Amino acid sequence: MFAARRAVSGAFQTRAFSASARDLSKVTVLGAAGGIGQPLSLLLKLNPRVTDLALYDIRGGPGVAADISHINTKSTVTGYDPTPSGLAAALKGAEIVLIPAGVPRKPGMTRDDLFNTNASIVRDLAKAAAESAPNANILVIANPVNSTVPIVAEIFKAKGVYNPKRLFGVTTLDVVRASRFVSEIKKSDPADENITVVGGHSGVTIVPLFSQSSHPDLVGNAELLKRVQFGGDEVVKAKDGAGSATLSMAMAGARFAESLLKAAQGQKGVTEPTFVDSPLYKDQGVDFFASKVELGPDGAEKILDVGKLDAQEQQLLDACLADLKKNIEKGVTFVAQNPGN
Numbered sequence: 001m002f003a004a005r006r007a008v009s010g011a012f013q014t015r016a017f018s019a020s021a022r023d024l025s026k027v028t029v030l031g032a033a034g035g036i037g038q039p040l041s042l043l044l045k046l047n048p049r050v051t052d053l054a055l056y057d058i059r060g061g062p063g064v065a066a067d068i069s070h071i072n073t074k075s076t077v078t079g080y081d082p083t084p085s086g087l088a089a090a091l092k093g094a095e096i097v098l099i100p101a102g103v104p105r106k107p108g109m110t111r112d113d114l115f116n117t118n119a120s121i122v123r124d125l126a127k128a129a130a131e132s133a134p135n136a137n138i139l140v141i142a143n144p145v146n147s148t149v150p151i152v153a154e155i156f157k158a159k160g161v162y163n164p165k166r167l168f169g170v171t172t173l174d175v176v177r178a179s180r181f182v183s184e185i186k187k188s189d190p191a192d193e194n195i196t197v198v199g200g201h202s203g204v205t206i207v208p209l210f211s212q213s214s215h216p217d218l219v220g221n222a223e224l225l226k227r228v229q230f231g232g233d234e235v236v237k238a239k240d241g242a243g244s245a246t247l248s249m250a251m252a253g254a255r256f257a258e259s260l261l262k263a264a265q266g267q268k269g270v271t272e273p274t275f276v277d278s279p280l281y282k283d284q285g286v287d288f289f290a291s292k293v294e295l296g297p298d299g300a301e302k303i304l305d306v307g308k309l310d311a312q313e314q315q316l317l318d319a320c321l322a323d324l325k326k327n328i329e330k331g332v333t334f335v336a337q338n339p340g341n
């Protein structure tokens with residue numbers, strides 16, 4: 001993700017890894033001044049694949065942009081005022097739009113408890129994106145992801161610009177956590193631990209598939225399963241009212257954006273877990289599902305099947321699907337009943 005340094009005429013010049021990179025890759029962050037938004041914007045500024053960084057928030061976008069703009073990497077950074085025209089300008093021409101705008105949990109809350117506040121925030125930002133950046137890849141971070149992603153889909157459908165290949169719920173943090181937690185048990189390098197996590201992004205909808213990893217013995221490890229499914233709660237509790245995961249989430253969001261840019265710039269075989277409009281369980285009424293997805297220039301190129309499951313994992317998946325269906329319906333119903341202006 002960092003620039004490669006090359007000696008040119010005796011001096012060092014900074015060049016992006018991809019020689020065939022297109023000229024422009026504008027990335028927009030909506031909610032850029034928040035706990036996730038700031039470190040995420042920082043990481044994007046360090047990414048040589050990003051040429052223009054647009055930072056929007058209802059408060060503090062220009063300040064964060066001024067700060068980050070002093071970092072000596074090539075990309076431009078622009079902060080936008082919290083006005084409809086500021087939002088439209090932030091979105092115009094974006095290849096990727098990341099949405100961490102919304103309130104985080106406090107101890108004792110579930111992600112679903114955020115629905116009442118965040119549903120309308122995401123709905124309104126989705127409307128702006130559908131109008132000003134209809135072809136962008138939309139990366140939804142705001143919780144509850146299981147419901148906010150369907151909200152974005154409904155808005156894009158209503159505007160006639162829905163492209164299921166370009167809408168992603170960011171579930172990267174679940175696999176980041178899973179690989180870290182496994183490495184703590186196995187005393188291994190987390191970079192070597194590829195744990196598939198499928199389903200959704202909350203509690204029992206988060207389903208790690210240890211049977212498919214190099215440690216099938218971890219299936220049935222209740223403590224590990226709880227950590228992966230409720231890792232977010234660990235952070236919420238430790239922050240004690242000051243919010244939820246921000247720094248690890250920024251890393252996860254930046255990783256996902258980097259993967260999309262790599263794939264868009266022609267790299268093959270780029271695969272990330274993500275919550276997408278998926279055919280896998282539509283026959284059971286579950287229209288969105290997180291699994292490994294191969295990314296390409298057109299977004300989600302290939303949705304990978306969940307593969308062979310252990311009997312215990314199948315039980316987890318059944319519980320996941322029941323919850324997920326309700327979470328998705330809640331988002332769809334919200335837009336039908338509250339279409340907004």
Ligand SMILES: NC(=O)c1ccc[n+]([C@@H]2O[C@H](COP(=O)([O-])OP(=O)(O)OC[C@H]3O[C@@H](n4cnc5c(N)ncnc54)[C@H](O)[C@@H]3O)[C@@H](O)[C@H]2O)c1
Nearest residue numbers: 031033034035036057058100101102103104141142143249
């Ligand atoms: N997907 C994940 O894995 C994951 C991980 C961590 C947190 N989250 C979620 O991300 C969201 C943000 O978390 P945070 O810790 O950054 O919260 P935060 O409160 O620190 O930041 C949110 C930011 O959004 C801004 N905002 C609010 N309404 C807005 C609007 N209409 N337009 C633009 N900006 C707006 C706020 O001004 C604030 O700066 C929460 O919903 C949280 O639950 C998701």
Ligand SMILES: O=C(O)C[C@H](O)C(=O)O
Nearest residue numbers: 105111143232233244245
């Ligand atoms: O736990 C939360 O509320 C934030 C996020 O979804 C996480 O997984 O850390």
